[in-house]
Amino acid sequence: MQKNSNLVAILALLATVGSLAFLYFTQFAGPPKANLKPFETLGEMVATETAKLLGGSGSVVVVMESFEQLANQSVEPQLKGFKAGLAKAKGVTLKGVEYYKHGEGEDISRWPAGLAAKLAAMGQGAAATVLFVALPQSLAPEEIAALKSSGSKLVLVGGAVPLVKPLLTQGVFQLAIVNRFPPKPAPKNETPAEWFGRAYLVATPVATSELP
DSSP: OOOHEEEEEEEEHHHHHHHHHHHHHHOOOOOTTTTTTTHHHHHHHHHHHHHHHTOEEEEEEEEEEESSSSOOTTHHHHHHHHHHHHHHHOSSSEEEEEEEEEEEOOOOOOOOTTTTHHHHHHHHTTSSEEEEEOOOOOOHHHHHHHHOSSEEEEEEEEEOOOOOHHHHTSOOOOOOOOOOOOOOOOOOOOHHHHHHHHEEEBTTTTTTOOOO
Protein backbone atom coordinates (compact mmCIF):
# COMPACT_ATOMS: atom_id res chain seq x y z
CA MET A 1 0.00 0.00 0.00
CA GLN A 2 2.84 2.38 0.89
CA LYS A 3 4.52 1.62 -2.43
CA ASN A 4 1.36 2.50 -4.34
CA SER A 5 0.93 5.72 -2.36
CA ASN A 6 4.46 6.81 -3.13
CA LEU A 7 4.01 6.05 -6.83
CA VAL A 8 0.91 8.22 -6.89
CA ALA A 9 2.82 10.99 -5.10
CA ILE A 10 5.67 10.80 -7.60
CA LEU A 11 3.26 11.00 -10.49
CA ALA A 12 1.67 14.05 -8.89
CA LEU A 13 5.06 15.74 -8.57
CA LEU A 14 5.91 15.05 -12.20
CA ALA A 15 2.48 16.01 -13.52
CA THR A 16 3.24 19.71 -13.58
CA VAL A 17 6.49 19.19 -15.47
CA GLY A 18 4.66 16.98 -17.91
CA SER A 19 1.87 19.47 -18.48
CA LEU A 20 4.31 22.32 -19.07
CA ALA A 21 6.30 20.17 -21.44
CA PHE A 22 3.09 19.43 -23.36
CA LEU A 23 2.46 23.16 -23.73
CA TYR A 24 5.95 23.55 -25.13
CA PHE A 25 5.52 20.63 -27.50
CA THR A 26 2.33 22.12 -28.94
CA GLN A 27 4.01 25.50 -29.44
CA PHE A 28 7.32 24.36 -30.92
CA ALA A 29 6.39 21.33 -33.05
CA GLY A 30 7.60 17.77 -33.06
CA PRO A 31 5.96 14.69 -31.49
CA PRO A 32 5.96 14.91 -27.65
CA LYS A 33 7.67 11.51 -27.35
CA ALA A 34 10.76 12.71 -29.24
CA ASN A 35 11.03 16.33 -28.07
CA LEU A 36 13.20 16.89 -24.99
CA LYS A 37 13.76 20.55 -25.81
CA PRO A 38 11.63 21.86 -22.89
CA PHE A 39 13.95 20.26 -20.37
CA GLU A 40 17.02 21.58 -22.17
CA THR A 41 15.49 25.06 -22.22
CA LEU A 42 14.78 24.88 -18.50
CA GLY A 43 18.35 23.78 -17.77
CA GLU A 44 19.80 26.54 -19.94
CA MET A 45 17.68 29.26 -18.32
CA VAL A 46 18.51 27.99 -14.83
CA ALA A 47 22.20 28.29 -15.72
CA THR A 48 21.64 31.83 -16.99
CA GLU A 49 19.86 32.89 -13.81
CA THR A 50 22.49 31.19 -11.63
CA ALA A 51 25.28 33.02 -13.48
CA LYS A 52 23.46 36.31 -12.82
CA LEU A 53 23.23 35.44 -9.13
CA LEU A 54 26.99 34.86 -9.01
CA GLY A 55 27.82 37.99 -10.93
CA GLY A 56 29.33 35.95 -13.75
CA SER A 57 32.08 34.34 -11.70
CA GLY A 58 32.45 31.15 -9.65
CA SER A 59 31.77 27.43 -9.76
CA VAL A 60 28.49 25.51 -9.49
CA VAL A 61 27.46 22.08 -8.28
CA VAL A 62 24.22 20.65 -9.68
CA VAL A 63 22.16 18.17 -7.64
CA MET A 64 19.69 16.06 -9.61
CA GLU A 65 16.82 14.06 -8.12
CA SER A 66 15.64 10.72 -9.48
CA PHE A 67 13.18 8.03 -8.46
CA GLU A 68 13.57 4.28 -8.07
CA GLN A 69 10.06 3.64 -9.37
CA LEU A 70 10.18 5.82 -12.48
CA ALA A 71 12.77 6.56 -15.14
CA ASN A 72 13.35 10.31 -14.97
CA GLN A 73 14.10 11.19 -18.58
CA SER A 74 14.37 14.90 -17.79
CA VAL A 75 17.73 14.62 -15.99
CA GLU A 76 20.13 14.37 -18.94
CA PRO A 77 18.38 17.02 -21.09
CA GLN A 78 18.34 19.42 -18.13
CA LEU A 79 22.05 18.85 -17.56
CA LYS A 80 22.75 19.32 -21.28
CA GLY A 81 20.87 22.61 -21.26
CA PHE A 82 22.54 23.73 -18.04
CA LYS A 83 26.01 23.14 -19.49
CA ALA A 84 25.04 25.03 -22.65
CA GLY A 85 23.79 27.93 -20.54
CA LEU A 86 27.03 28.10 -18.55
CA ALA A 87 29.04 28.04 -21.78
CA LYS A 88 27.13 31.08 -23.01
CA ALA A 89 27.37 32.89 -19.68
CA LYS A 90 31.15 32.40 -19.41
CA GLY A 91 33.02 32.96 -16.15
CA VAL A 92 30.92 30.37 -14.27
CA THR A 93 32.06 26.75 -14.35
CA LEU A 94 30.43 23.43 -13.49
CA LYS A 95 32.33 21.97 -10.53
CA GLY A 96 30.38 18.73 -10.44
CA VAL A 97 27.05 16.89 -10.64
CA GLU A 98 25.60 15.02 -7.67
CA TYR A 99 22.57 12.72 -7.58
CA TYR A 100 19.96 12.07 -4.94
CA LYS A 101 17.96 8.93 -5.66
CA HIS A 102 14.74 8.13 -3.84
CA GLY A 103 14.56 4.51 -2.73
CA GLU A 104 11.62 2.26 -3.47
CA GLY A 105 8.89 2.70 -0.86
CA GLU A 106 10.34 6.00 0.38
CA ASP A 107 7.79 8.59 1.54
CA ILE A 108 8.65 11.48 -0.76
CA SER A 109 6.42 13.91 1.14
CA ARG A 110 9.14 13.90 3.81
CA TRP A 111 12.90 14.14 3.66
CA PRO A 112 14.77 11.35 5.45
CA ALA A 113 16.84 12.34 8.46
CA GLY A 114 20.09 13.97 7.47
CA LEU A 115 19.13 14.71 3.85
CA ALA A 116 19.15 18.49 4.33
CA ALA A 117 22.70 18.39 5.66
CA LYS A 118 23.73 16.00 2.87
CA LEU A 119 22.35 18.28 0.16
CA ALA A 120 24.07 21.29 1.71
CA ALA A 121 27.38 19.43 1.86
CA MET A 122 27.21 18.39 -1.79
CA GLY A 123 28.06 21.93 -2.83
CA GLN A 124 31.10 22.28 -0.62
CA GLY A 125 33.70 24.47 -2.28
CA ALA A 126 31.28 25.80 -4.91
CA ALA A 127 29.90 29.31 -5.16
CA ALA A 128 26.40 27.95 -5.76
CA THR A 129 24.52 24.68 -5.45
CA VAL A 130 21.61 24.20 -7.84
CA LEU A 131 19.04 21.78 -6.44
CA PHE A 132 16.73 20.14 -8.99
CA VAL A 133 14.98 18.64 -5.98
CA ALA A 134 11.35 18.64 -4.83
CA LEU A 135 10.79 20.16 -1.40
CA PRO A 136 8.89 18.13 1.19
CA GLN A 137 5.66 19.30 2.78
CA SER A 138 7.57 20.69 5.76
CA LEU A 139 11.06 20.96 7.23
CA ALA A 140 12.05 20.84 10.90
CA PRO A 141 14.05 23.82 12.26
CA GLU A 142 17.23 21.75 12.40
CA GLU A 143 16.84 20.80 8.73
CA ILE A 144 16.35 24.44 7.75
CA ALA A 145 19.43 25.34 9.78
CA ALA A 146 21.41 22.62 8.00
CA LEU A 147 20.50 24.03 4.59
CA LYS A 148 21.25 27.57 5.71
CA SER A 149 24.69 26.55 6.93
CA SER A 150 25.75 25.67 3.39
CA GLY A 151 28.87 27.49 2.33
CA SER A 152 27.46 28.06 -1.15
CA LYS A 153 24.42 29.93 -2.42
CA LEU A 154 21.45 27.58 -2.78
CA VAL A 155 19.31 27.67 -5.91
CA LEU A 156 16.05 25.70 -5.96
CA VAL A 157 14.44 24.41 -9.15
CA GLY A 158 11.08 22.76 -8.61
CA GLY A 159 7.44 23.17 -7.73
CA ALA A 160 5.93 26.33 -6.26
CA VAL A 161 5.01 24.72 -2.93
CA PRO A 162 4.18 26.93 0.10
CA LEU A 163 7.54 26.15 1.70
CA VAL A 164 9.48 28.00 -1.01
CA LYS A 165 8.51 31.52 0.06
CA PRO A 166 9.54 31.30 3.74
CA LEU A 167 12.81 29.60 2.84
CA LEU A 168 13.60 32.45 0.47
CA THR A 169 12.71 35.19 2.93
CA GLN A 170 14.78 33.46 5.63
CA GLY A 171 17.78 33.45 3.33
CA VAL A 172 17.99 29.67 3.02
CA PHE A 173 17.67 29.91 -0.77
CA GLN A 174 19.10 32.82 -2.70
CA LEU A 175 17.17 31.97 -5.85
CA ALA A 176 14.13 29.82 -6.66
CA ILE A 177 12.94 28.89 -10.14
CA VAL A 178 9.51 27.33 -9.80
CA ASN A 179 6.70 26.43 -12.15
CA ARG A 180 3.74 28.73 -12.62
CA PHE A 181 0.47 26.86 -12.24
CA PRO A 182 -1.38 27.46 -14.36
CA PRO A 183 1.16 28.96 -16.76
CA LYS A 184 0.45 32.28 -18.44
CA PRO A 185 -1.39 32.22 -21.80
CA ALA A 186 0.78 31.32 -24.77
CA PRO A 187 1.41 33.91 -27.50
CA LYS A 188 1.85 33.01 -31.14
CA ASN A 189 5.34 32.10 -32.37
CA GLU A 190 6.69 31.77 -28.85
CA THR A 191 10.47 31.62 -28.36
CA PRO A 192 12.12 29.29 -25.82
CA ALA A 193 12.93 32.26 -23.55
CA GLU A 194 9.32 33.46 -23.74
CA TRP A 195 8.12 29.96 -22.89
CA PHE A 196 10.36 29.90 -19.85
CA GLY A 197 9.05 33.25 -18.62
CA ARG A 198 5.49 32.12 -19.12
CA ALA A 199 5.88 28.71 -17.51
CA TYR A 200 8.34 29.49 -14.71
CA LEU A 201 8.73 32.12 -12.02
CA VAL A 202 12.13 33.41 -10.92
CA ALA A 203 12.02 34.47 -7.27
CA THR A 204 14.64 35.91 -4.89
CA PRO A 205 14.56 36.79 -1.18
CA VAL A 206 13.40 40.31 -2.11
CA ALA A 207 11.04 39.29 -4.91
CA THR A 208 8.52 36.75 -3.60
CA SER A 209 5.19 38.48 -4.23
CA GLU A 210 4.11 36.06 -6.95
CA LEU A 211 4.79 32.97 -4.85
CA PRO A 212 1.90 31.18 -3.11
